[in-house]
Amino acid sequence: xxxxxxxxxxxxxxxxxxxxxxxxxxxxxxxxxxxxxxxxxxxxxxxxxxxxxxxxxxxxxxxxxxxxxxxxxxxxxxxxxxxxxxxxxxxxxxxxxxxxxxxxxxxxxxxxxxxxxxxxxxxxxxxxxxxxxxxxxxxxxxxxxxxxxxxxxxxxxxxxxxxxxxxxxxxxxxxxxxxxxxxxxxxxxxxxxxxxxxxxxxxxxxxxxxxxxxxxxxxxxxxxxxxxxxxxxxxxxxxxxxxxxxxxxxxxxxxxxxxxxxxxxxxxxxxxxxxxxxxxxxxxxxxxxxxxxxxxxxxxxxxxxxxxxxxxxxxxxxxxxxxxxxxxxxxxxxxxxxxxxxxxxxxxxxxxxxxxxxxxxxxxxxxxxxxxxxxxxxxxxxxxxxxxxxxxxxxxxxxxxxxxxxxxxxxxxxxxxxxxxxxxxxxxxxxxxxxxxxxxxxxxxxxxxxxxxxxxxxxxxxxxxxxxxxxxxxx
Numbered sequence: 001x002x003x004x005x006x007x008x009x010x011x012x013x014x015x016x017x018x019x020x021x022x023x024x025x026x027x028x029x030x031x032x033x034x035x036x037x038x039x040x041x042x043x044x045x046x047x048x049x050x051x052x053x054x055x056x057x058x059x060x061x062x063x064x065x066x067x068x069x070x071x072x073x074x075x076x077x078x079x080x081x082x083x084x085x086x087x088x089x090x091x092x093x094x095x096x097x098x099x100x101x102x103x104x105x106x107x108x109x110x111x112x113x114x115x116x117x118x119x120x121x122x123x124x125x126x127x128x129x130x131x132x133x134x135x136x137x138x139x140x141x142x143x144x145x146x147x148x149x150x151x152x153x154x155x156x157x158x159x160x161x162x163x164x165x166x167x168x169x170x171x172x173x174x175x176x177x178x179x180x181x182x183x184x185x186x187x188x189x190x191x192x193x194x195x196x197x198x199x200x201x202x203x204x205x206x207x208x209x210x211x212x213x214x215x216x217x218x219x220x221x222x223x224x225x226x227x228x229x230x231x232x233x234x235x236x237x238x239x240x241x242x243x244x245x246x247x248x249x250x251x252x253x254x255x256x257x258x259x260x261x262x263x264x265x266x267x268x269x270x271x272x273x274x275x276x277x278x279x280x281x282x283x284x285x286x287x288x289x290x291x292x293x294x295x296x297x298x299x300x301x302x303x304x305x306x307x308x309x310x311x312x313x314x315x316x317x318x319x320x321x322x323x324x325x326x327x328x329x330x331x332x333x334x335x336x337x338x339x340x341x342x343x344x345x346x347x348x349x350x351x352x353x354x355x356x357x358x359x360x361x362x363x364x365x366x367x368x369x370x371x372x373x374x375x376x377x378x379x380x381x382x383x384x385x386x387x388x389x390x391x392x393x394x395x396x397x398x399x400x401x402x403x404x405x406x407x408x409x410x411x412x413x414x415x416x417x418x419x420x421x422x423x424x425x426x427x428x429x430x431x432x433x434x435x436x437x438x439x440x441x442x443x444x445x446x447x448x449x450x451x452x453x454x455x456x457x458x459x460x461x462x463x464x465x466x467x468x469x470x471x472x473x474x475x
Contacts, residue, residue, distance in 0.1 A: 001077050026464065041072070042134070077140060086108045086111065087112075087138050099325075104174075109175065116140070130152070132153045137158060144179050159209065163404075188207075189207075217363070229363060263352075276309055291428070295378065309347045312333065313351040313353055374432065377391075382404035397416065397449075413445075
């Protein structure tokens with residue numbers, strides 16, 4: 001386990017979005033929290049620094065906390081591939097999926113405990129009694145007993161979950177239950193995700209995820225910059241203009257997009273005026289990229305509305321260390337793409353975005369979302385779905401599955417369109433046709449979605465809710 005150094009960021013920049021009084025209120029709350037902590041630190045521990053919504057949220061949220069002079073710190077575990085195979089199996093189980101079908105028995109628990117014990121030893125000199133330690137997701141649940149014995153106030157934060165109890169869900173929770181008994185409180189994205197034994201005694205709190213509107217992934221980009229970024233990486237046709245493919249880094253310095261995406265396509269990149277339907281997510285079966293591809297293919301029979309094309313984008317495979325299934329999932333997507341008739345395959349582009357530089361990757365995602373005519377998230381299950389939040393923030397019309405936390409973000413017909421059965425390709429294709437053919441509807445939904453994020457899902461809301469939670473823990 002190692003600590004990630006985080007610098008402060010000024011919360012005053014939010015005044016233009018949420019109002020000066022709300023920012024002043026946050027500063028008053030931070031002063032009160034500093035008094036309650038009395039010099040103690042708040043640690044966050046997760047499984048990776050690169051890739052995924054948890055790492056992105058922590059990086060931005062902790063910067064603002066430090067800007068408010070809260071001693072907020074971040075550490076990440078280190079583990080071998082076999083550990084992450086077990087935790088990916090747990091991740092799938094908590095969503096009701098069997099994943100690779102491997103066991104979750106005594107041998108897996110022994111390896112899981114051994115790896116986490118090796119990690120926690122390095123934190124012994126750093127974590128002090130009465131520090132608050134927030135452990136994120138199944139990868140770190142086994143650390144809860146260790147930190148509790150050290151005298152810390154331990155919180156377990158789950159970013160995933162499933163509302164419907166099943167054999168797989170029960171199996172996942174049975175594996176984790178022995179490690180979570182010592183947690184002071186637990187935090188979930190939705191109340192319905194918490195198992196009954198964690199809901200007893202008001203131990204389960206709800207804190208929805210959030211986005212940082214000033215990060216490389218969400219900052220405002222003008223059209224010229226968007227086009228320069230996308231042409232540089234090869235996602236749209238046009239001359240590469242590296243001098244204009246720029247963005248603002250977290251430390252305030254200028255960044256530039258230089259790397260190319262790895263793209264599978266027939267023929268040329270789409271032109272600037274081609275409407276793009278886009279899904280951007282990890283290569284994960286639960287994100288259903290194959291279903292998106294096949295649903296879009298239905299749209300091509302006999303022709304796509306307005307000549308639309310599909311871009312399925314995700315990180316380069318093997319770049320997210322705690323997700324060992326991405327290579328196999330991408331292989332399935334590639335196989336399904338090759339099985340399409342050539343006329344349909346030419347309208348679909350598979351893109352693996354470079355991950356060598358996290359902020360460069362974020363700027364590419366930002367540009368692709370801002371250029372898309374429609375953004376989809378056809379997940380089979382979804383803990384929350386920050387890609388939906390990000391898309392709404394860019395004022396893009398969104399079509400998503402009515403599963404998990406997506407339902408908390410989109411009110412069907414008001415902020416976007418929800419597909420009630422995520423496996424119904426006909427329903428998905430019909431929603432795409434409707435959105436592409438009805439420009440006034442698309443604009444109305446996009447404007448409403450932006451306001452919903454501004455009100456409910458920015459970093460300021462998360463800071464307020466965590467402040468309330470810290471008060472509860474310390475008292």
